[in-house]
Amino acid sequence: MIEIIQNFSTSAWWIPYASLLANLALLLAVLYLLNYRGSDAAVKTADARIAKMFKEAEFRGAQIVTEATERAKKILSEATISKISLETRVDRAFDDIIIMVQSRVKDENLAFSLQLKKKMDEEILLLEQEAIKIIEDLKEHGKKQLGYFTESMQTETKNIHEELFRDIEQNVEVIKQDMNTYRERQYKKIDQNMNMIIQATFREYLKYILSYENNEDIIFKSLEKYKSDNLEAKKNGNQ
Amino acid sequence: MEINNANSHRIMLDQIYTLHELQIYLRSLKTAENLRFEQSINFFEELRNTLPSLLMKYLQDYAESNKINLQNQEQVLKLSVDLVNYLESIPVVELTFPIDLTYRQIIKICKWWRTNSNDAVVVNIKINPELLSGLTIAFKGKYFDYSLNRWLEHEGAVAIAKLLTPT
Numbered sequence: 001m002i003e004i005i006q007n008f009s010t011s012a013w014w015i016p017y018a019s020l021l022a023n024l025a026l027l028l029a030v031l032y033l034l035n036y037r038g039s040d041a042a043v044k045t046a047d048a049r050i051a052k053m054f055k056e057a058e059f060r061g062a063q064i065v066t067e068a069t070e071r072a073k074k075i076l077s078e079a080t081i082s083k084i085s086l087e088t089r090v091d092r093a094f095d096d097i098i099i100m101v102q103s104r105v106k107d108e109n110l111a112f113s114l115q116l117k118k119k120m121d122e123e124i125l126l127l128e129q130e131a132i133k134i135i136e137d138l139k140e141h142g143k144k145q146l147g148y149f150t151e152s153m154q155t156e157t158k159n160i161h162e163e164l165f166r167d168i169e170q171n172v173e174v175i176k177q178d179m180n181t182y183r184e185r186q187y188k189k190i191d192q193n194m195n196m197i198i199q200a201t202f203r204e205y206l207k208y209i210l211s212y213e214n215n216e217d218i219i220f221k222s223l224e225k226y227k228s229d230n231l232e233a234k235k236n237g238n239q
Numbered sequence: 240m241e242i243n244n245a246n247s248h249r250i251m252l253d254q255i256y257t258l259h260e261l262q263i264y265l266r267s268l269k270t271a272e273n274l275r276f277e278q279s280i281n282f283f284e285e286l287r288n289t290l291p292s293l294l295m296k297y298l299q300d301y302a303e304s305n306k307i308n309l310q311n312q313e314q315v316l317k318l319s320v321d322l323v324n325y326l327e328s329i330p331v332v333e334l335t336f337p338i339d340l341t342y343r344q345i346i347k348i349c350k351w352w353r354t355n356s357n358d359a360v361v362v363n364i365k366i367n368p369e370l371l372s373g374l375t376i377a378f379k380g381k382y383f384d385y386s387l388n389r390w391l392e393h394e395g396a397v398a399i400a401k402l403l404t405p406t
Contacts, residue, residue, distance in 0.1 A: 191403055198399050199391050206371050206387060215338055215372055222373045222385035223351060230383070231356050 015072035019065050026057045248301075248325045249359055254293045256349040258331050258363035264294055265326050268319045274312070282312050333363045333377035337370040337386070 033050040210218075255261050267290045274285050286309065287295055298318065299309065307314050332352060340348070349362045360378075367375075370386035377383075 191400065194403055195396060195399050198402075199395070202391065202395070203371055203388075210372050212338070215336075216340075216344060218372045218387075219336065219348065219374050220351070223348070223355075225385055226376055226383055227355050 012072050012076045015068060018068055022061050022064055022068075026054075026061050029057065030054055248322060251294075251297055251322070251325075252329075252353070252359055252361075254297065255326075255329075255361055256346050258361050261326055261329060261331075261361045263291065265323060267291055267294060268323050268326070271319050272316060272323075282315070283310050286315065330358060330360050330379065331363050332360045333365065335365040335367050335370065335375040335377075335386075337366070337368050337372055337374075339366060340364065 030050065033053070255264060271286055271289050274282060274289065286298075290298065298315075301307070301318070302309050307318060309315055334348065345362060345364060349360070352358070352360055352362070370388045371391070372387035373385045373390075375382065375384045375386055
């Protein structure tokens with residue numbers, strides 16, 4: 001509402017319209033008087049009166065217009081002054097408000113930061129306590145886990161050692177068996193080789209010592225052996 | 240004319256001891272069989288030229304004792320066929336020796352076999368020095384090894400192995 005009033009007082013747009021309305025009212029009045037002319041005298045009187053009234057009206061209208069214009073000027077001037085004053089005051093008020101708001105904000109900030117700091121200190125303290133507790137728990141848990149791990153490692157190491165020794169024993173046994181087998185095989189080979197050497201030597205020696213007569217003798221002995229093995233057996237079988 | 244059975248020719252084995260000799264006789268007799276196709280020739284002369292002298296002598300003796308006319312081609316050829324049949328039926332003893340033998344030794348061995356087995360056999364001699372001594376016998380699908388080589392591989396090897404075994 002104040003704003004509307006301020007706008008109305010500061011603006012001059014309504015003055016020409018008011019002047020126009022006043023002129024229009026006067027014109028209508030003249031026309032009305034012209035239509036109701038009576039007798040010539042009456043008409044003359046009436047005309048004089050109308051003219052007088054018209055003049056008065058015109059004068060009055062001009063006066064009103066002048067007054068309205070003056071007043072409008074005054075109002076406009078006052079409005080302008082008011083506007084400037086108002087703007088100044090509004091600016092000042094705004095400045096005051098801004099300063100106040102800034103001050104309040106500053107205070108609030110300070111308070112908030114203090115509160116925040118306090119809160120943060122509390123939270124930090126809580127967190128520190130929590131962290132200390134967690135660390136303690138972790139230490140405890142770590143100790144326990146380390147204990148379990150050490151125990152498990154010891155058991156595992158023991159098992160590995162046992163398994164390793166078992167494997168070693170088995171391998172040693174296998175190696176012993178392999179060595180025995182190898183030794184026996186080598187002995188056998190040596191025996192075979194010696195056998196072959198002796199046989200070869202014996203053959204060469206026999207070739208050397210066996211004479212023609214010896215051979216004939218051996219042939220007939222062999223035939224006798226054949227006879228005893230086969231021919232006599234055959235005869236006995238036939239009998 | 241009547242020709243005796245095949246065994247009547249056994250006396251002929253006094254002339255045949257080896258497979259080689261037997262083959263010569265068989266080839267001669269088979270050659271003689273072909274003479275019948277040559278009608279124009281003097282059959283007896285041709286027969287004498289074709290057959291080994293001992294075989295011819297045997298034929299003459301046999302013909303004489305069995306009344307066979309050697310001038311008669313038919314009779315001679317029949318005798319020849321008989322002889323071939325007989326000779327082809329003689330079993331062969333395959334003997335392998337480490338050294339060459341003399342013919343005298345071969346005859347001795349063959350005679351020994353005939354005496355001791357009552358089989359009219361001929362011998363087929365082979366040489367294999369690997370035997371060292373003794374002999375191997377292959378007869379009627381059987382094989383016998385009486386060589387020193389075999390002894391060395393079996394009994395001898397056992398003996399040597401025993402010898403090598405530490406007590």
